[in-house]
Amino acid sequence: MGARLSTLKEHLQDSVQDGEEERFFVDIELLVLSFATGIQDAISYPDYHCFASNQTGNTVLLALAAADVGTDLFNTANTCLSLGVFLGGCFIMGQIGNTLGARKRWWLILTNLFSTALMFVAAGLQYALPVLVSGPRALGVITLLAFSSAAQVAMARPLNVPQITTVSRI
């Protein structure tokens, strides 16, 4: 039992191979995450009139809001929050990863689990309460989704597969 725990601990402490060294697991993982991002952004725009991960889209919407153009087509508060949370999340999760070891197996598992948990909570909130385009509930779900996306991107980048960023535009 002790030996097994020790082996598991060593396994978790390993740094995993990046996309230049290994082409099977890394590719599959990032492609599945890309698929998940597609699902997420397909519901975030119609539900909250902003993107949760497509931050170029949000930046354009922000410029339109500043110019007071087409503001009935999107929600300015949601757009600003999504952009801010995403950028903050990238910084926080990226820098923590840099400090702790961005390709350590335990970090990849923990950060991805955290990102997944945020997504589950967002799904639970949407299921339990009616989806509203604006207001505190919308802001809460957007925060969860944008931070989850940021954690995912910050996790994926050190895996060194620039062809598969897992998000549509950053």
Add this chain to the structure above:
Amino acid sequence: MVLESADSDRYEQAMATAAWVDLLVDPRFTKLKNHQRNRRFLFLAMLTLGSFVGAFTRAKVNSPLALLLCSILKLVVTGLFFLNPATTDICK
């Protein structure tokens, strides 16, 4: 920002638009063995497919189910990280 070349990993723009461009202007586009092209194509295909799945799930059922599906996929990836090969001791 400008791409250094379609072959370059280091100077690549991390955008889906750039991925489309890189895919189509790749000088090795027609080569049988071209892993970078395959990666770009699969990334764009998965992102697009995911968007369609999300859109139709929302239209036919509801958003929470789409987010639940998204969460489950992310959870699967979390489990897959247990299987990634480790770098050698020298690389560490």
